[in-house]
Amino acid sequence: MDQVVCEFREEGTTLPLFIKPKNGQDSAEFIIQWIGENKELLRQKILEYGAVMFRGFKIDKGVEFERAMQQFEPELSKDYHGTSPRKQLPGTEYVFTASELPRFFPIPQHIEMSFLAAPPRNIFFCCLDEPVGPGGETTLCDFKKVYEDIDPAVRQKFEEKEVMIVRNYRKGWTVFTDPTQLKGWPEIYDTDKKEEVEEHCRKSFQDFTWMKNDGLKLVNQRAAFENHPETGDRIWFNHLQTFHWYMISDEFYRIYKRMGLFKYLLLSWFAWFLKMILFIFIGPMNCGFHTCYGDGTEIPDAVNKHVRDVTWKNMVFNRWKKGDMIMIDNYRISHGRQPYSGKRLIVVSWSKPYLRPSLREKNE
Structure with missing residues (x-):
């Protein structure tokens, strides 16, 4: 971890853990390679804190976000049986708009696809165009x-x-x-x-x-x-x-x-x-x-x-900045969306389905 800086939003908080550039190492290529070299360490941090946010790196395109997440999770999924309208990002295979719902519509806290037998194990978001007006946060909540x-x-x-x-x-x-x-x-x-x-x-x-x-x-x-x-x-x-x-x-x-x-x-x-x-x-x-x-x-x-x-007592409101990427433990940390005005582009990818532990026990 000596190539990056790790910190939290503010003193006394642990969600999410921020990873930021050190010594000017902020290129997309650097962080993509770093994720690949440190994926086991990242798994430990996600398990410990619930979510890891990369901030300050020059991630400008959906294809860069996709490459970065495939360094961590080589087998992403594009099977989506949720309710929110989404569009696949041109030039990518596993990157979608997070939601096509109207801007004024809030999305309450939820574990991604928790109503299914096998939700994704992890979910990943990236900000390609940050909101400038009020709102627009992808809020997090520790469901533990x-x-x-x-x-x-x-x-x-x-x-x-x-x-x-x-x-x-x-x-x-x-x-x-x-x-x-x-x-x-x-x-x-x-x-x-x-x-x-x-x-x-x-x-x-x-x-x-x-x-x-x-x-x-x-x-x-x-x-x-x-x-x-x-x-x-x-x-x-x-x-x-x-x-x-x-x-x-x-x-x-x-x-x-x-x-x-x-x-x-x-x-x-x-x-x-x-x-x-x-x-x-x-x-x-x-x-x-x-x-x-x-x-x-x-x-x-x-x-x-x-x-x-x-739920609201435990919610975390974090303003997006362009290039932000976040890795979320989808079996512990929920996410949602605050309404907003103006431009905003958040994209999403997710891992393969993982059968719920309660159903695993029934089938063993």
């Missing part, structure tokens, strides 16, 4: 701390009941009939053949039902927690923060409190009103996404608020 801070009685309920994730997809994008629809199922699975979708669902432990008008309902019952695959630490590991309509209005309200921008308070009221309309006329189980207890009963608003309080 979230697990520890959740009220023991609430934890026990989730331990006993687990969680059920419900997702509904149309064949086409239907944001005007249901704003929770972000992608159609042919985009999720890169095919419009139902038999291929069914085969994938069976392999990934997902219950599926074909609905009228070519709708697809996916239901995953999963453990609410996971043991970290290497440390054994207990981790809050589910998509409640993202796949529950309580969270959308609550997220906008918390953003308003933090940033003091009245438009987010208005969006919070609008989201709450829209939630009521959807719940009355569509029903929570027929919205684009929903989370309930594993037995199908609703999770009370008080529990949702408590989980949100704990």
Whole structure:
């Protein structure tokens, strides 16, 4: 580590660990080579701190980011069965825009693809165009701390009941009939053949039902927690923060409190009103996404608020700078996106799927 400088955001914090240039060694070629020569050390640091951020190096292109991450993780993946719209970056094979959602839309904290049987082991982000206005942070949260801070009685309920994730997809994008629809199922699975979708669902432990008008309902019952695959630490590991309509209005309200921008308070009221309309006329189980207890009963608003309080208490807000690259332990550290205005380009890559420890135990 004598070729670089290691430090934290501020005294008393440990997320993320920053790696910065030393003695003017800030070229893309230097850090790409350095990552390859120190990947085992980096694995130890990611395991210890949860995330490692490279700052101050001249990473200007998606292909440079891709080369750097392949030095660390030679076998990246481009299979993406999440809900956020993404575009592949020209000239790369494993680099995508982080999200094509509108700038005003926040993305709550989540472990990438935690609703699947095998989420990526690690996820990587890079800033190619930094935001200049307020917001735009890719926020981080240690879900080990979230697990520890959740009220023991609430934890026990989730331990006993687990969680059920419900997702509904149309064949086409239907944001005007249901704003929770972000992608159609042919985009999720890169095919419009139902038999291929069914085969994938069976392999990934997902219950599926074909609905009228070519709708697809996916239901995953999963453990609410996971043991970290290497440390054994207990981790809050589910998509409640993202796949529950309580969270959308609550997220906008918390953003308003933090940033003091009245438009987010208005969006919070609008989201709450829209939630009521959807719940009355569509029903929570027929919205684009929903989370309930594993037995199908609703999770009370008080529990949702408590989980949100704990999550926000542990969130880290770090402003992007051009060339930043971050490596994240996707089995411990969640990420999200604050809304923003103006230009911003964050790209993402991820590692191969890794079967959840709870499912490994069942299959052994």
